[in-house]
Amino acid sequence: MSVDTVANAKATPQVQQPWAELGLKADEYESIKQILGRRPTSCELAMYSVMWSEHCSYKSSKVHLARFGQLEKTTPRGPLLAGIGEQAGVVDVGQGWAVTFKAESHNHPSYVEPYQGAATGVGGIVRDILAMGARPVASMDSLRFGKLDAPDTARVLPGIVAGVGGYGNCLGLPNIGGEVVFDDCYYGNPLVNALSVGVLRHEDLHLAFARGTGNKVILYGATTGGDGIGGASVLASETFDADGPAKRPSVQVGDPFMEKLLIECTLELFQAGIINGIQDLGAAGISCATSELASAGDGGMHIDLDLVPLRDNTLTPEEILMSESQERMACVVEPANLGKFFEICAKWEVLATVIGEVTEGDRLIIDWHGETVVDVDPHTVAHEGPVYQRPLTRPAWQDTLIADSTDKLPRPQTGIELADQFLAVVTSPNQADKSWVTDQYDRYVRGNTALAQPQDSGMLRIDEATGLGVALATDANARFTMLDPFVGAELSLCEAYRNVAVTGAEPVAITDCLNFGSPEDPEVMWQFSQAIDGLIKGCQALGTPVTGGNVSFYNRTGEVNIMPTPLVGMLGVIDDVRQRVKAGFRAEGDLIALVGPATPGTGGIDGSAWAQVVHGHLGGKPPQPDYAAEQGLAKLMIQAAKDKLLASAHDLSDGGLAVALAESAILGGLGAQVALAGDDFEELFNERPARALLSFDPEKRDVLTSLANAHGLSLQVIGRVTSIEEISVAGSFSVSLVDLTRAWRNTIPAALGIGGQD
């Protein structure tokens, strides 16, 4: 079959092209023709279709994401070194160190093929970090599934967990935390949000561009195969229907060993100072890498597609351009440095091939068998995709949902009922022990993990001499976001901020991963727009800029969209990781205290874990964020950690005081006797923000109380840590810590079996 060359495209303007099958809309196809002044060749059509897909072009979200631009580009520790628009944001953490971090979704592939979908999600985000010149040092993963006891969860969950572990463990990256959440809305559309964090010295920061005529374009890493063809445009942009699994071949297959070699090889190439521009190959493969590199530089680019090393020599040029084969990088190198480049690649046994060069002019020209099959302005491919002002509508049902508050739900009448509900909430799938998942991840490799799950955030030592470190937490509260997308996004941000702060680290910047339903649904777009505005308001108030992010749309099963799930990844800095504070009680006789806003807020039962677990209910209004109190709490925690005033600290979030108290006791292996002011039910289960549960030596009580007051907070001692193995709430109930621990540990294994049965 003859190849559709540029000359052929000019000569045959009337040819019918499969633009619709490739995911393009009629007007998008028209604008491609307008840009080119002719119909596209089949190769050009392949490139535009993947690069203009929702996944790559952000065409529905762009106008909203642009509003993040109004945020200051400064963290509490100084200006951002790189921000939105780069492959990952870069934050100055002091002492000449910088940290880059980013989260990315791999939701749809993980439903189709859980193991490979999740594995390649980890691999992709790690390459983004690597492309900034940073050494990847840790992973986190935020996972959402249908109900724990739903049949397909037993297929999807073990596969995804094994994939995250199988890939990350083999790269030698500690997995330091994340989330595991169950809700019916994710049943046919699990969420896999992988976060990677990397470390670099300021002077080692690299940004992608192709400069200097005559410089060589090198493709290195794995060979190019037929996996993942059309993945970006088809899988990420359309929802699943009954024939979902038939799309299996579209999911990429990962080779973590190759990625490990690619990491070490790339870091050595950076060290040698011979990389002029670099880009990882992820979604849209060579189409993306060449058009992004070329449009970011000041010249054009010529690529000879015949030179791309193939796994399968029957691939067509269109397929080579679209292939999403993993573990590949592209970079631009001066001819004088080629020898050194190939020498380093040979040391790591990484295949490297010159496939083209930077040229005069501004065209990206790609040849196949000596004929030109692509001749485009790369900027139109990479950055001038369609931008949609999609209609947005506040759902008619929103008011009904808000009106359906928890006020009418029966509350426990006796101590026995309260105890039963306490147990039910603490041991429910969302609050129960997640070791079944996290024990499948290596949390120790590289020897710098100062905190990992089940602590409130993961923490890494960056500098072994000084103890400088970073803390990271990922949070999304989809239930609150469903009730009020603006406030829900704010609360998700506050929770991540608080999770970082309670360990003693200063929250400095965020990345986001915004998981929503179909953008073609005006109600989803309203949720999305509201959530963005909520994040902006929160980031302004807390002084934490957005460094970058990811949007995943079309998360739905059939016509049912997922609850809006805006994930926030918060980065914190701690001057010395030895000061970190853990969540578990430490010593008998320590006082237990609640610290929070001086004026307690209201609400917090609507949208709570209690409402979900005990009544299967979602309705009403989420609590209001309290930014001044969140910031006061962070300052208190940072100071208290520095001065070694605390034995433990645990944030209050899902499940309120009930869950915090239970977890601090279980993790410490110590009991607790508390007496609560006010209504025991309200005190235990409300989920108002800006609060933490502390324990400390009685001698530290006064200094902590005045410190809390100085930051506008109240510190209320509610009880004592005991060696009696029970949690007792005066006047209401006591439960055996042994039974509670056993039940808390058993929830997930009971549903999924010991280990992953395959």
Place this chain on the structure above:
Amino acid sequence: MRVGVVTFPGSLDDVDARRAVTLTGGEAVSLWHASDSLQGVDAVILPGGFSYGDYLRCGAIARFSPVMAEVIKAAHAGLPVLGICNGFQVLCEAHLLPGALIRSDRRTFYCKDQDLRVESTDTVWSNAFTPGQQINIIIKHGEGNYQADAETVKMLEDENRVVFRYINGNPNGSLHDIAGITNERGNVVGLMPHPEHNVDPVTAPTRDGIGFFESLARYLGALASRTQGGTA
């Protein structure tokens, strides 16, 4: 004390092993898989990881690397060698230690703070412990299930060559709860747990790994004073 740490393609805990050597007063020397020089080191550590991806049997390819030819030769001559996790698998594949490590019975990767009992202190790598001492060392592997024929296991037990045993739960299905073994001479030890991780209280639950490096230092110290005729 110059301790070589081998890096195979896919080695992951080589960084940790080097740090542990340094923290315990030694000098860590990086050894590259493709080199046939051991650079005159006093001991060698084969670290954890997934050498060559371990897509075949774990350690099956690493065993044929140029550096291993030298390690095997030197081990037979008495050089102290410690194989940790993937390194243990490599030692078994290289027949420096008997038996094999197969997929764990739980069939998943498993990361845990594991209790162990020191069964033999009669090796280069365990002489600083006391017999029967209980320690806690991190495990993290998917293929740590130690298997050997009955005769071999009997020999290991009879000759006191089981060095470490899992207690308070067997994490992977290993025969006789075997966590680590030694060769006849006691200079080669392989184990699934990761002592190189248990050296710093900030990043590990215990510092029980230090005993491994103290054991080596003691052995090398004694060796030095013997060869110097006790004049040291």
